[in-house]
Amino acid sequence: MKILFIGDIYNELGQKAFDKYFLEVKNQYKPNFIIVNGENIEKTNGLSEKTYKEYMALGVNVFTLGNHAFSRTDYKEVLDLPYVVRPANYGKYTAGKEYVEIKYNDKKIAVINLIGRIFMHDPTDNPFVKADELLEKITADYIIIDFHAEATSEKYALAYYLDGRVDAIIGTHTHVPTADNIVLPKGTLYISDVGMTGAKYGIIGGSVEQGIRKFITGVPERVKPEKESVLQFNAVLLDLVNKKIERINIFE
Numbered sequence: 001m002k003i004l005f006i007g008d009i010y011n012e013l014g015q016k017a018f019d020k021y022f023l024e025v026k027n028q029y030k031p032n033f034i035i036v037n038g039e040n041i042e043k044t045n046g047l048s049e050k051t052y053k054e055y056m057a058l059g060v061n062v063f064t065l066g067n068h069a070f071s072r073t074d075y076k077e078v079l080d081l082p083y084v085v086r087p088a089n090y091g092k093y094t095a096g097k098e099y100v101e102i103k104y105n106d107k108k109i110a111v112i113n114l115i116g117r118i119f120m121h122d123p124t125d126n127p128f129v130k131a132d133e134l135l136e137k138i139t140a141d142y143i144i145i146d147f148h149a150e151a152t153s154e155k156y157a158l159a160y161y162l163d164g165r166v167d168a169i170i171g172t173h174t175h176v177p178t179a180d181n182i183v184l185p186k187g188t189l190y191i192s193d194v195g196m197t198g199a200k201y202g203i204i205g206g207s208v209e210q211g212i213r214k215f216i217t218g219v220p221e222r223v224k225p226e227k228e229s230v231l232q233f234n235a236v237l238l239d240l241v242n243k244k245i246e247r248i249n250i251f252e
């Protein structure tokens with residue numbers, strides 16, 4: 001069972017990078033199942049039904065999200081789409097699903113999205129406790145977690161906490177790919193961050209000029225995406241049977 005996990009597709013250049021590299025990567029690695037983090041895929045951030053349908057038609061199986069899950073006015077309808085999952089630890093009163101389960105031949109794959117609490121702004125529940133709660137009820141053959149978090153310490157702690165209980169824990173959110181893809185002692189595949197898909201030159205996808213200005217002046221501004229840049233495409237290939245995690249980092 002090979003799973004391709006593509007990291008945060010960021011705005012217009014993210015979609016452009018996906019269009020340019022997706023089929024090439026898909027043909028080369030031949031995954032059985034494809035997960036995309038789509039929390040920043042639109043100009044508005046968040047995910048739209050239109051993009052969801054387009055990407056599903058190309059072979060994407062599940063969209064995970066993150067802190068931008070609620071950025072669009074139509075977020076409730078989007079979270080109701082069958083293969084969209086938002087971070088489970090926003091809790092039971094929030095729109096959307098805490099996990100999705102999909103049949104693949106005779107196997108069931110569960111995809112969970114969790115969000116970190118360190119250096120993150122939303123008052124979410126404890127992701128460790130939420131993971132325990134979900135793992136008690138999920139009966140799937142394979143379980144994949146997208147852990148959308150800022151701090152590598154929190155990511156590693158969750159990874160070791162769940163080692164041997166899930167098949168893979170894949171970090172997203174920082175938009176910077178890490179080189180620490182490993183198989184943990186009890187067999188769980190792990191990487192701190194897959195990295196983003198979009199502008200290569202930018203401040204984690206945002207405008208260079210604006211990003212510098214914000215840090216110099218301290219004046220908050222809504223992030224503007226970088227408009228012109230060569231591209232990057234970042235993903236990991238998970239081989240759940242042979243226990244391998246391989247990085248796919250394309251930098252133009």
Ligand SMILES: [Fe+2]
Binds near residue numbers: 008040066173175
């Ligand atoms: Fe993101």
Ligand SMILES: [Fe+2]
Binds near residue numbers: 039068
């Ligand atoms: Fe994020």
